[in-house]
Amino acid sequence: MPINIDKEIEGSFQIIGGNFVNAGEASTQLKLLLSKLGVDEDIIRRTAIATFEAEMNVIIYAAAGRMHYHITPRGISIKVDDMGPGIEDIELAMQEGYSTAPDWVREMGWGAGMGLPNMKKNSDIFKIDSVVGEGTTIEMVINFP
Amino acid sequence: MTLKEIIEILDATVITPLGDEALNVDIRSACSADLMSAVLYYHTPDSLLITGLTQAHVIRTAEIAGIKTIVFVLGKKPDIYSIELAEEKKISLLSTSLCMYTASGRLFQAGLPGCLYK
Numbered sequence: 001m002p003i004n005i006d007k008e009i010e011g012s013f014q015i016i017g018g019n020f021v022n023a024g025e026a027s028t029q030l031k032l033l034l035s036k037l038g039v040d041e042d043i044i045r046r047t048a049i050a051t052f053e054a055e056m057n058v059i060i061y062a063a064a065g066r067m068h069y070h071i072t073p074r075g076i077s078i079k080v081d082d083m084g085p086g087i088e089d090i091e092l093a094m095q096e097g098y099s100t101a102p103d104w105v106r107e108m109g110w111g112a113g114m115g116l117p118n119m120k121k122n123s124d125i126f127k128i129d130s131v132v133g134e135g136t137t138i139e140m141v142i143n144f145p
Numbered sequence: 146m147t148l149k150e151i152i153e154i155l156d157a158t159v160i161t162p163l164g165d166e167a168l169n170v171d172i173r174s175a176c177s178a179d180l181m182s183a184v185l186y187y188h189t190p191d192s193l194l195i196t197g198l199t200q201a202h203v204i205r206t207a208e209i210a211g212i213k214t215i216v217f218v219l220g221k222k223p224d225i226y227s228i229e230l231a232e233e234k235k236i237s238l239l240s241t242s243l244c245m246y247t248a249s250g251r252l253f254q255a256g257l258p259g260c261l262y263k
């Protein structure tokens with residue numbers, strides 16, 4: 001199916017920290033939108049995984065956040081920013097297996113320390129910026145083939 | 146391996162109603178994990194997820210990963226909210242009293258390989 005994007009599409013979702021019941025809703029909505037647009041399956045899967053990991057981190061670590069998406073004929077740009085504790089050592093946080101998730105989060109199946117590496121793996125451009133005490137911003141671009 | 150065969154091998158009970166189409170779905174690989182990011186990192190789409198966690202976000206993880214069948218081990222069953230979510234997302238849910246090791250071992254022995262790292 002050809003990609004049905006002749007104009008740019010933008011939108012955003014609110015993400016509420018600690019809200020595990022609706023966790024993944026934003027990423028699922030975006031996934032649905034991309035399906036409707038006829039975007040390539042593999043691109044949809046990569047976008048869904050990357051946004052879901054970002055969304056989960058906001059839910060686990062921050063008070064609140066927002067996911068903004070921008071779809072163009074060239075690809076998908078995503079920006080996830082949160083009002084949270086921020087990350088002190090980004091290089092360390094990017095390492096596979098590094099996690100500060102508390103036990104109750106681990107009991108729910110999170111805290112493998114794979115979320116940020118997963119986002120990087122699935123996006124063509126990945127940027128992370130964080131200010132301790134203020135929050136974290138993740139920017140990702142996934143290009144269409 | 147069909148879902149029907151998997152149900153027999155694991156002595157599994159079916160949580161979500163399964164039609165003939167779902168029972169005959171061909172499953173080519175499986176992934177055993179309690180860590181959701183590991184599922185998202187290592188899974189292959191259309192594989193079987195074997196897990197001990199039953200919360201709603203496990204269903205969402207499966208949806209994001211393109212996993213259409215989940216087996217809960219140790220006889221665990223999700224709450225009604227998760228079951229409804231799974232039905233809505235067309236994800237089949239099974240439960241087996243076996244532990245994760247035994248469930249995985251039986252399926253592997255029957256010829257179902259693990260997910261390939263991509």
Ligand SMILES: Nc1ncnc2c1ncn2[C@@H]1O[C@H](COP(=O)(O)OP(=O)(O)OP(=O)(O)O)[C@@H](O)[C@H]1O
Binds near residue numbers: 053
């Ligand atoms: N939005 C955020 N705000 C504050 N800290 C964060 C945020 N995102 C990640 N971190 C920090 O970076 C660490 C690594 O994050 P990452 O997503 O890679 O792993 P995780 O969330 O601990 O486990 P997983 O994602 O595998 O379930 C986290 O444990 C946390 O300390």
Ligand SMILES: [Mg+2]
Binds near residue numbers: 114115116
């Ligand atoms: Mg994470």
